[in-house]
Structures are given as C-alpha cells and as structure tokens.
Amino acid sequence: MSSQNQNRSLEQAGPSGSGGQVGVRVVNWSGSDRLCISPKRDHKPENYDDLQFEFNPNIFASLEHYLPPHMLNLSRDVKLHYIRNILLRYLPENDRIWIQKLREYRLKIILNYPPLHKEIFTMDAESFFVPSFLRAIKENTEASFRSIMAEPCKGVYTFEMLQPQFCKKLMSEVDHFERWVHGTKLRIMRPNAMNKNKHGVILDDFAFEAMLDRFMCDFIQPISRVFYPELGGSSLDSHHGFVVEYGINKDVELGDAGSSITIKVSGSQNRSRPGSNSNINQSGQNKGNSSVAFSGLHEDEAEVTLNVCLGKEFSGGDLFFQGVRCDAHVTTNTQPEEAFNYSHVPGHAILHPGRNRHGTRPTTSGNRMNLILWCRSSAFIELKRYQRDFYSWCAECRRKKAERVRLSVVAAKQELLKSEI
Numbered sequence: 001m002s003s004q005n006q007n008r009s010l011e012q013a014g015p016s017g018s019g020g021q022v023g024v025r026v027v028n029w030s031g032s033d034r035l036c037i038s039p040k041r042d043h044k045p046e047n048y049d050d051l052q053f054e055f056n057p058n059i060f061a062s063l064e065h066y067l068p069p070h071m072l073n074l075s076r077d078v079k080l081h082y083i084r085n086i087l088l089r090y091l092p093e094n095d096r097i098w099i100q101k102l103r104e105y106r107l108k109i110i111l112n113y114p115p116l117h118k119e120i121f122t123m124d125a126e127s128f129f130v131p132s133f134l135r136a137i138k139e140n141t142e143a144s145f146r147s148i149m150a151e152p153c154k155g156v157y158t159f160e161m162l163q164p165q166f167c168k169k170l171m172s173e174v175d176h177f178e179r180w181v182h183g184t185k186l187r188i189m190r191p192n193a194m195n196k197n198k199h200g201v202i203l204d205d206f207a208f209e210a211m212l213d214r215f216m217c218d219f220i221q222p223i224s225r226v227f228y229p230e231l232g233g234s235s236l237d238s239h240h241g242f243v244v245e246y247g248i249n250k251d252v253e254l255g256d257a258g259s260s261i262t263i264k265v266s267g268s269q270n271r272s273r274p275g276s277n278s279n280i281n282q283s284g285q286n287k288g289n290s291s292v293a294f295s296g297l298h299e300d301e302a303e304v305t306l307n308v309c310l311g312k313e314f315s316g317g318d319l320f321f322q323g324v325r326c327d328a329h330v331t332t333n334t335q336p337e338e339a340f341n342y343s344h345v346p347g348h349a350i351l352h353p354g355r356n357r358h359g360t361r362p363t364t365s366g367n368r369m370n371l372i373l374w375c376r377s378s379a380f381i382e383l384k385r386y387q388r389d390f391y392s393w394c395a396e397c398r399r400k401k402a403e404r405v406r407l408s409v410v411a412a413k414q415e416l417l418k419s420e421i
C-alpha cells in the first residue's frame with residue numbers, strides 16, 4: 001500500500017475503536033499491508049511506551065525497522081496503525097474483543113483507584129526481598145540458588161524470599177483495594193474459580209503489572225533459566241499476578257453486592273490466555289491413588305509458578321503436589337516420589353512447574369494470603385504446538401518412553417537368543 005493510500009484510509013476511518021486513545025483513529029483493515037523481510041537497522045524507531053494497545057509498545061518499536069522504506073519517516077500514528085493492522089491479522093476476533101475489554105476494565109480501575117502504599121507499585125528490590133535471596137540472584141549461578149533453596153521434591157523449590165514489611169504492605173494494599181471496590185460497587189474479576197471460599201484479586205488489574213513484570217524478568221527468570229530450561233524457563237515473557245485469600249469471614253460477598261459498573265470479560269474466570277486451553281480440573285478427580293480430601297486439584301496455566309505466602313496467621317492451607325503431566329496424561333496415577341505436601345510459611349516461596357498437578361487443603365483457622373505469579377513463555381507454547389507425541393517435561397511421557405525402550409530391548413534380546421539356538 002502506498003503512503004498516499006495509507007493516508008487516505010486514515011482520513012476515511014471512523015471514530016477510534018481503540019478504547020479512547022486520544023488523537024488516534026483506526027485505519028481501515030487492509031490485508032495487503034506488508035513488512036519487509038530485511039530490517040532497516042540504522043532506523044531510529046519512535047517511542048510507543050505511552051500507548052495502550054493490545055500489543056506491547058516494544059513490538060511496535062521493533063517492527064518499525066521492517067516497515068516499507070517509504071513509511072519510515074511518516075507520522076507515528078500512521079506507522080502505528082500500519083503495524084497494528086498487520087498484527088491484528090494474527091489475533092482471532094474473540095481474543096481481540098477480550099483484550100480490548102480487559103484494557104478498558106484496567107483503565108477504569110487504574111484511573112480511579114487511590115493506592116495506599118505507592119512505593120510497592122515499583123520494584124525496589126532492597127525493600128522487597130530478603131538479603132539472602134538478593135545475594136543469590138546477584139551471584140546468578142546454580143550454586144548460589146541451591147545455597148538458599150531446598151528441593152523437597154524433584155523440580156519443586158522452596159526458599160525464603162519476601163521481607164515481612166513488604167508482605168504486610170501488599171496485604172494491606174489488597175485489603176484497601178477490596179474495600180475500595182466494595183465502595184464503588186465495581187464488579188471485579190477474580191483470579192480463578194477453583195475454591196468456593198477463595199477470594200483474591202488480580203494484581204495486574206490495579207497497576208502492579210509493570211512491577212510484576214520486573215519481578216518475573218529480574219528475579220524469577222534467572223532461576224527458571226537454570227532449573228526449568230525444558231519448560232521455556234529462559235524465555236518467560238508474560239505473567240498473571242494475583243493474590244489469593246482464604247479463611248476470611250466477610251459479611252458481604254465482595255463484588256456481588258449490586259454492581260453499578262459491570263464489565264464482563266469472557267474467559268475471565270481462570271483468566272486463560274486468549275486462544276489457549278485452560279487445564280483446570282476443578283472437581284479434583286484424579287484416577288489412581290489420590291485418596292486425600294482436597295480442593296481444586298489443577299494445573300496452572302503457566303510454565304513456571306511462583307507462590308509466596310504473605311501471611312497472616314492461619315492453620316491448614318497446605319499445598320499438595322501430584323506430578324508434572326501433559327494434557328494427554330493429566331489423569332494418570334501419581335507415582336510415590338511425586339506426591340508431596342507443603343506447609344506455607346509467611347515470606348517463603350515455592351517455585352514449581354505450572355503443570356505439576358496441585359491443590360490446596362482447607363485453611364482451617366485464621367486468614368491466609370498468598371502472592372501467586374504465573375509465568376509464561378510464548379516460545380514454549382508455540383513450540384509445543386509442533387510437538388505432540390512426547391514431552392520431555394511430562395513424567396508420564398518419559399515413563400512410557402522408557403517402557404517402550406525396555407520392551408524393545410527385551411524383544412531384541414529374545415530375537416538374538418532365538419537366532420543363536
């Protein structure tokens with residue numbers, strides 16, 4: 001498309017459908033828009049950081065290098081829409097609507113919510129993390145991580161992580177947010193729907209997104225790069241951050257008290273990533289030897305999950321694990337070495353593959369709040385689509401493969417013996 005045509009379509013475009021982006025109008029969709037194969041490396045891209053679109057601003061800056069040469073010096077709006085139109089071709093309609101609604105929902109909260117502890121909305125490692133954790137991250141070696149961690153079950157790591165003061169502030173921020181939500185009668189989305197008596201909030205929805213992104217990139221990824229290479233641990237690029245609350249006696253079911261603003265976002269119950277399969281096994285049905293009384297046996301929609309207990313005083317609430325499985329093997333038996341129980345300790349973290357089947361036992365007294373960060377790798381998800389028969393990270397796939405190898409060795413031996421007779 002020529003720049004003239006591009007400008008014409010800008011002129012013709014109707015009012016913005018982009019969620020109130022001031023001064024920006026949507027260009028008519030054109031399937032002929034193309035990027036160049038070779039980038040113009042010496043081109044200096046615009047800054048798109050101030051924009052709220054369904055794609056990360058960095059994507060626009062990166063793709064600018066690939067624009068047709070005649071477009072490089074056009075206005076930022078024109079380039080933005082040209083690139084956005086191309087990207088939108090890769091997003092199914094439903095996902096587009098979902099992302100759009102989510103953006104509007106978040107904007108509504110962020111513009112109106114008055115934070116209680118502003119200082120915890122930006123990463124301040126020294127005041128968030130305990131010194132031992134910071135030292136290990138700074139050293140950034142497997143030995144330094146292992147020096148502060150226990151591995152009570154293969155691939156599951158526990159360690160002290162957050163300072164008590166930070167935990168306290170985060171918990172009071174969540175309480176403050178819940179109270180504010182109740183006052184405004186805004187209906188908020190909950191992190192997931194696994195336990196009836198579970199409350200919680202999605203931190204990404206009220207301005208914690210940037211902080212949690214640094215949390216994941218600078219403090220989880222160094223560890224997952226070492227411990228979870230086969231799960232995309234070195235290419236984590238998105239997260240879902242939330243707080244779960246148990247054992248609270250609230251006389252009002254928050255969010256249900258007659259909402260004046262209701263934004264329904266389809267697929268928000270478990271906040272699945274668009275276009276993906278959530279693998280929540282809510283009933284806790286698991287064939288085989290899982291005889292325990294549990295709630296919400298499930299797998300997270302994450303490659304790597306960080307779960308940190310914030311407090312307060314509680315009993316019960318243990319996590320139990322039943323082994324890492326791919327979709328095809330999610331209901332297979334738990335092997336004895338895979339069954340593992342974990343009791344939460346305030347400030348302490350547990351890091352595990354999202355696909356390690358797990359659930360929580362009831363919090364029998366007091367209140368418990370946990371910070372949970374589901375970390376995802378789009379490269380891992382993409383690769384998984386091309387690889388359907390065997391997953392090295394699924395314990396059952398490995399077991400089946402080992403069994404096949406064993407049987408073929410037995411068969412080969414028998415053949416050999418037969419031919420020798």
Ligand SMILES: O=C(O)CCC(=O)C(=O)O
Binds near residue numbers: 244
């Ligand atoms: O309650 C917990 O500590 C864990 C909850 C959980 O696994 C989840 O929300 O995905």
Ligand SMILES: [Fe+2]
Binds near residue numbers: 298299300358
């Ligand atoms: Fe979970």
